[in-house]
Amino acid sequence: MNGLWLTDQKLAFRQDLPFSQPGPGEALLRVRLAGICSTDLEMVRGYYPFSGIPGHEFVGEIISLGPSDAEASRSGPEVASLVPGVRVAGEITIACHSCENCRAGRTGHCEQRKVLGLMGHDGVFAEFVTLPLENLHPVPPSIPDEAAVFTEPLAAALEIQQQVNILPSDHVLVIGAGRLGQLIAQTLALTGCQLAVLARHPNQIATLKARGIQTINESALPNQLMDVVVEATGNPAGFELARRLVRPRGTILLKSTYAGAFSVDFSQIVVDEITLIGSRCGPFAAALQLLQANLVDPTLLIEGRFKLSEGLGAFQFAGQTGIMKVLISPE
Numbered sequence: 056m057n058g059l060w061l062t063d064q065k066l067a068f069r070q071d072l073p074f075s076q077p078g079p080g081e082a083l084l085r086v087r088l089a090g091i092c093s094t095d096l097e098m099v100r101g102y103y104p105f106s107g108i109p110g111h112e113f114v115g116e117i118i119s120l121g122p123s124d125a126e127a128s129r130s131g132p133e134v135a136s137l138v139p140g141v142r143v144a145g146e147i148t149i150a151c152h153s154c155e156n157c158r159a160g161r162t163g164h165c166e167q168r169k170v171l172g173l174m175g176h177d178g179v180f181a182e183f184v185t186l187p188l189e190n191l192h193p194v195p196p197s198i199p200d201e202a203a204v205f206t207e208p209l210a211a212a213l214e215i216q217q218q219v220n221i222l223p224s225d226h227v228l229v230i231g232a233g234r235l236g237q238l239i240a241q242t243l244a245l246t247g248c249q250l251a252v253l254a255r256h257p258n259q260i261a262t263l264k265a266r267g268i269q270t271i272n273e274s275a276l277p278n279q280l281m282d283v284v285v286e287a288t289g290n291p292a293g294f295e296l297a298r299r300l301v302r303p304r305g306t307i308l309l310k311s312t313y314a315g316a317f318s319v320d321f322s323q324i325v326v327d328e329i330t331l332i333g334s335r336c337g338p339f340a341a342a343l344q345l346l347q348a349n350l351v352d353p354t355l356l357i358e359g360r361f362k363l364s365e366g367l368g369a370f371q372f373a374g375q376t377g378i379m380k381v382l383i384s385p386e
Contacts, residue, residue: 057385058181059366062106066099068366072108075177077121077185082137084115084145084186088204089179091373091381092234093289094312095172099370102312103173110180110383111147111172114194114203116140118183134188142194144206145186146339147171163336180366182385192339195347204382205238205353206342212238213345214337215308216246219283223247226280230297231287232259232270234356234379235310239285240268241351248283253296256377262355276300279327285310291317303327308334356380 056072077083090112094102098109117139137143149169150162157165171186172178194203212235221227225248229240232254240252240263254260254270263270277300284297287310294317297307307329324331345351356379361369363385373381 056182057363058108059110059363060107061098061109064099064101066367066370068364072181074183075185077119079121079123080189081121081185081187082191083118084143084184085118086113086115086179086182086184086385087142088200089113089383090204091369091383092208096370096374098173105173108177108181109172110178111170112204112207113179114142114144114200114206115179115184116142120188136193137188137191142203143191144194144203144339144343145171145192146190146336147173147207148336149176149187149190180363180383182363192343194343198343198346201354201357201382202346206339206346208235209238209242209342209345209351209353210337210339211235211310211335212242212337213341214334215239215285216242217337218332218334219306219308221246221248221283225249225282227283227285228253228281228300229285229287230293231289232256232263233287236287237262237356237379238351238353239287239310241266242345244268245350258358258377258379262379265355266352279303281305283308287311289313294319298324298329301329304329306330306332308332310334357382360384362386
């Protein structure tokens with residue numbers, strides 16, 4: 056099988072990767088399109104020790120199903136429609152269903168979890184991938200692959216509204232107008248809130264303005280006036296900026312996963328009674344509904360498309376400053 060292989064911070068294109076068969080309760084998927092995200096780039100830089108096939112944003116097609124196993128296959132309302140030929144997007148956390156978190160319904164925080172292309176499970180920068188049926192969501196026919204490939208990051212953007220009730224009267228600032236920040240902005244704009252996005256690069260500003268979203272530069276940012284600040288820069292400096300801009304008793308939502316440790320003055324956070332919320336994966340069904348209704352347009356973010364055999368060049372291009380979404384096609 057052809058695919059990209061990461062080990063010891065070295066990415067390589069290989070044509071001899073093992074072909075996995077689906078186990079009980081799993082499906083074998085042909086990857087139609089995959090997206091490079093900031094986490095993938097950080098993985099190559101050594102953010103997290105991983106050896107295998109990276110990649111977790113994708114749209115695929117079911118090729119075959121694993122053997123039936125009532126214990127392994129966990130039924131849901133969509134499982135009956137998961138048959139060969141169906142296009143799907145896939146949730147990235149693979150849960151054990153036996154640990155305390157899983158038994159309490161917190162499968163996204165499974166204590167023994169594997170994560171697609173990130174931890175213990177090969178990802179989607181390859182021709183094929185396997186995933187549990189319970190992770191899969193059928194993609195409606197009206198959604199093109201170029202939009203469906205954004206299902207996972209769009210769901211992550213929507214998780215913010217699962218965690219915080221955003222009101223039209225709220226002043227909301229998004230810090231970071233990159234790949235994820237753009238999707239966060241598009242989803243928050245649907246709430247009618249008083250939204251602004253800190254954007255630095257011309258292409259980021261142009262994409263936001265195309266959706267009617269206000270951008271702002273750092274020199275015009277008001278101190279301690281924002282009800283909600285979303286930090287999506289991936290840089291600790293973004294957190295310091297968010298802390299300066301949020302009002303007393305305001306909320307900071309953290310979408311960044313910082314490499315290493317950094318110092319925080321928690322005394323002032325306590326004094327100002329700031330709420331800090333970590334935010335990770337989100338609702339796939341809601342993301343697909345938004346795409347189907349054309350309420351968001353993630354395709355505006357696409358800046359490059361490469362073949363799988365050109366994957367090293369795709370990563371080099373995606374790693375340039377200001378570049379947004381780069382897609383990889385196995386074909």
